[in-house]
Amino acid sequence: xxxxxxxxxxxxxxxxTPRSKELxxxxxxxxxxxxxxxxxxxxxxxxxxxxxxxxxxWDADGNDYLDFNMGFGSLQSGHAHPKLxxxxxxxxxxxxxxxxxWDRTPEAAERVCRRYGMAMVRFSTTGLEATHHAIRFxxxxxxxxxxxxxxxSYHGSHDTLLVGVKPRLEVxxxxxxxxxxxxxxxxxxxxxxxxxxxxxxxxxxxxRIAREHxxxxxxxxxxxxxxxxxxxxxxxxxxxxxxxxxxxxxxxLIFDEVKTGAxxxxxxxxxxxxxxxxxxxxxxxxxxVPMSAIAAGPGILDEVxxxxxxxxxxxxxxxxxxxxxxxxxxHILTDEGLERSAxxxxxxxxxxxxxFDDAGVTAHVASDGVSGTVVFADHPVRNWRDFLTVDGDRSxxxxxxCLNRGLIPSGTGPDEQWTISVQHTxxxxxxxxxxxxxxxxxxAGTPHxxxxxxxx
Ligand code: PLP
Numbered sequence: 001x002x003x004x005x006x007x008x009x010x011x012x013x014x015x016x017t018p019r020s021k022e023l024x025x026x027x028x029x030x031x032x033x034x035x036x037x038x039x040x041x042x043x044x045x046x047x048x049x050x051x052x053x054x055x056x057x058w059d060a061d062g063n064d065y066l067d068f069n070m071g072f073g074s075l076q077s078g079h080a081h082p083k084l085x086x087x088x089x090x091x092x093x094x095x096x097x098x099x100x101x102w103d104r105t106p107e108a109a110e111r112v113c114r115r116y117g118m119a120m121v122r123f124s125t126t127g128l129e130a131t132h133h134a135i136r137f138x139x140x141x142x143x144x145x146x147x148x149x150x151x152x153s154y155h156g157s158h159d160t161l162l163v164g165v166k167p168r169l170e171v172x173x174x175x176x177x178x179x180x181x182x183x184x185x186x187x188x189x190x191x192x193x194x195x196x197x198x199x200x201x202x203x204x205x206x207x208r209i210a211r212e213h214x215x216x217x218x219x220x221x222x223x224x225x226x227x228x229x230x231x232x233x234x235x236x237x238x239x240x241x242x243x244x245x246x247x248x249x250x251x252x253l254i255f256d257e258v259k260t261g262a263x264x265x266x267x268x269x270x271x272x273x274x275x276x277x278x279x280x281x282x283x284x285x286x287x288x289v290p291m292s293a294i295a296a297g298p299g300i301l302d303e304v305x306x307x308x309x310x311x312x313x314x315x316x317x318x319x320x321x322x323x324x325x326x327x328x329x330x331h332i333l334t335d336e337g338l339e340r341s342a343x344x345x346x347x348x349x350x351x352x353x354x355x356f357d358d359a360g361v362t363a364h365v366a367s368d369g370v371s372g373t374v375v376f377a378d379h380p381v382r383n384w385r386d387f388l389t390v391d392g393d394r395s396x397x398x399x400x401x402c403l404n405r406g407l408i409p410s411g412t413g414p415d416e417q418w419t420i421s422v423q424h425t426x427x428x429x430x431x432x433x434x435x436x437x438x439x440x441x442x443x444a445g446t447p448h449x450x451x452x453x454x455x456x
Pocket of ligand 1: 072126127128129131154155156157223227228256257258259282283
């Protein structure tokens with residue numbers, strides 16, 4: 001990143017965040033890179049948060065930020081939503097984990113199943129656990145071994161699905177038949193090779209790849225609206241085609257709705273009009289409290305049980321998470337709440353287009369529901385190979401310039417998107433666009449880096 005604008009942005013960032021730097025110097029002695037999730041690391045060092053309320057986040061130096069990251073999409077509620085605070089405070093006084101089922105958990109299970117059109121559900125704690133178990137359930141049910149996922153997509157940090165995640169071109173293989181490239185050392189090749197990788201939005205290539213393991217394909221897993229390579233809307237017919245392919249091959253279709261599940265009234269499945277066999281939820285399903293779910297159609301979870309198909313966890317369906325889930329369903333993830341956020345989202349996306357047009361910056365804005373993103377390219381992104389052609393350096397410059405002006409415009413990195421929570425207002429959208437206007441002028445003419453750098 002030789003661009004002088006980066007140097008200036010870093011210097012400004014450093015001058016605003018000396019306390020964060022101090023904290024980071026200490027943190028990195030005890031933890032790799034001083035963070036506890038690789039995605040949280042930021043050059044030259046990450047800022048540390050002191051507190052958050054509504055749509056504002058304060059760092060350790062006292063700077064405030066208008067937050068559109070919203071915990072990487074886990075806060076459809078915004079920060080410290082009063083209804084969540086009330087529910088969690090009440091629950092804490094009544095016990096945070098029982099080691100037995102809570103008497104309100106069946107209500108949460110029923111509501112989740114009804115909302116997503118599923119027959120049964122098991123709750124767990126993180127998105128990682130949900131997709132990990134969904135794969136196990138699919139393999140146990142079908143008695144088959146292979147899994148197909150889409151190139152670029154991220155489904156949590158576990159070995160089976162840390163394959164073909166944001167691969168660099170050197171390891172990615174042919175676009176029409178991507179390699180099963182492990183995304184981390186420590187993943188055994190014999191594990192990675194059971195996960196085959198296909199290009200998103202390309203039904204013909206997906207079918208060819210799936211057919212290579214026709215008799216041994218347990219599942220196809222996808223985000224119905226991919227939100228880990230920017231923001232990609234599936235093309236007409238892609239998911240109906242995938243549904244029919246799975247049916248013909250006897251493979252289960254898993255929708256990873258860890259992000260999308262709470263961004264549409266009936267999740268991404270409702271958005272694309274296709275019913276999966278298994279569906280995973282996380283993030284905003286309990287708005288800021290760790291909770292996830294693996295929901296399934298009739299019969300698929302019948303064999304889950306002791307000495308049969310394994311699923312267990314000390315914190316599964318703990319009452320804090322279930323209380324947060326019920327409060328989220330009652331007060332946050334309502335049709336009205338989501339519609340309001342969607343309306344603000346349309347305004348923001350339209351504003352992005354106008355600001356960049358006015359400034360003469362080549363940019364493509366994608367948005368739908370309550371989220372969206374900008375990529376610095378003259379074309380939309382329809383799969384990972386397209387994403388590799390967008391200008392990642394310019395995305396990061398935009399991000400730092402916004403940070404330095406008190407705006408977190410989206411999740412960190414060009415592969416992320418913004419989330420409009422129920423606490424954002426028209427005034428927040430106005431402020432976002434106003435800051436963007438001052439940033440856009442500085443983005444014109446930034447040299448294109450050629451290839452984007454992204455990793456887990
Ligand atoms: N699936 C998707 C689509 C995600 O975006 C993520 C996280 O960002 C996960 C799974 C993993 O969830 P968690 O970080 O809670 O393990």
